[in-house]
Amino acid sequence: MLARPMESRVHRLLRCRDLGGGSFALEVDGPIPPTAPGQFYMLRTEHRWPVQLPRPFSLYDRAPDGSWGSFLVKPVGEGTRALCSLSPGDGVVLNGPLGQPFPRDVADPVCVAGGVGLAPFLLLAREAKAKGAPVRLLFGGRNRAALAGLEDLEPLARVHTSTDDGSHGFRGMVTGLLEDMLQKGEVRAGDVVFCCGPDPMMHAVAKLCEKLGLRCFLSLETYMACGYGVCNGCSVRVQGARFKGWPYSKTCMEGPVYESCELVN
């Protein structure tokens, strides 16, 4: 468990940056505590939150001094719509940082993102770039518009895109792109895959990695009530030594990142 400070604090919205494709980067003022790639925060609006439970979001970006941070939000329901219709100066309540990040000891991971699953990879790409070893990022979407945030990542990582309609990069699914890169030698045996995206995509990536013999870590998006380990509502079925025979794991505490072989079904 990371010994990082968790806190609940009201932040001010600095701006809601339109990333295209219906997604926004919600930028809030600091202090944003040090947060590792893959960790998340529970968010809600300070006033007029239209639903009961806060919503979990990976931290998208953070100023090195913590003076601001941002979250990748796509308005799909009442809660996300409320967040995206805030005006600068409005309050956003953040609880976090929460959860366990992607493994910190993987030197050159192959990052695979789908849609707003891009979120945890910006911080990771920024860290790697600072060390002079930019990561490979495979970013897939239905079409060009679905690749929201691409411009943010391009300066930071070796980005390869895929679109179902071929409007940007590789034509096809991101799994096809991964196989293609393997054939070209841009992904090699022994590489470790970090993946975040819609469930069907993560299933497909995990399955492919299993076939190719690559280790694969998935950042799950699970329905959560609390985010800090008290509701037991976000449990997923797991297997493996670290769970000591317990069949369920709380995504908010032991996740949201799991190695694919730990997840049952």
Place this chain on the structure above:
Amino acid sequence: MLQTTLGSLRLQNPILSASGTFGSGWEGRQFSDLGRTGGLVSKTVTVLPRHGNPPPRIQETPAGMLNSIGLENKGADWFLADTLPKMKQLAAGGAGPRIVINIGGESIDEFVQLAERFSAAGVDALEVNLSCPNVQEGRLLFSTEPRLTEQAVRAVKRVATVPVFAKLSPNVTDVTVIAKAAEQGGADGITAINTLIGMAIDWRKRRPILGRGIGGLSGPAIKPVALRMVHDIARTVRIPVIGVGGVRSADDVLEFVCAGARAVQVGTAMFTDPTLMVRIVDDLRERLAAAGTTIDELCGSVHRPVPPAPGACQPDQGRGACV
């Protein structure tokens, strides 16, 4: 002003966590100073570990949520060794919140075992979960049956050396009959209410959303139901009532107190705001000071004749007779 008592148990204020909504308190300790709460009620502990129900386990609903956790917990041995010491740390040697352990049994024998072990472990009180809707397993819930309620409470009381509160289900025809049975069994207090059984359906999949099909409804949606039940129970029994159901603010707390609650638990709202209990404590102090009253004075006030409005002048008494 904020002090309250539950039988022999003194609380620095009437705000407790509701079982199953704040873990042991330890998980959320970094968010606020829990030393300022009235009490921490543990998630239900069972004799043996329970894995809980298959996911999905929660679903948000208008003004509330459904849960079907199924009492997932690592059992009494683990709790006594690992969790209770942490709760005692939060209790700050009795200077802070009271430690209440919620116990769940599938039989009277299990309740007795748990009551013996936790009494001996030096907790402040026991809350007997007679009412979890998520673990029925074909058997009748204790708290839907007055006779079983009375038997279970009596058996627990026989071995318990600390106050015993009975947590009741709202899923009954007349909750006052069950409350009366718990009182007859010797309960030191009644906690009301547990969740209302509900369901959510995904019509596109033609299936219930929750893994187990049904779940317990909590949150603001159930507050009016809880208030009515606390009101009716308080009128029926002589033992103290702990109100719970949809509390989000100091005003909600004071409504429960007026209905007859001596203490109030904050549940689902702790998921949304882990600092809420201490914020409510602060707000309560302000509200009571502004109204010039106390928890003690307000408790059960809806059951008494309406007092004259503050500042209203009594006729024929002239100036200076305002009350």
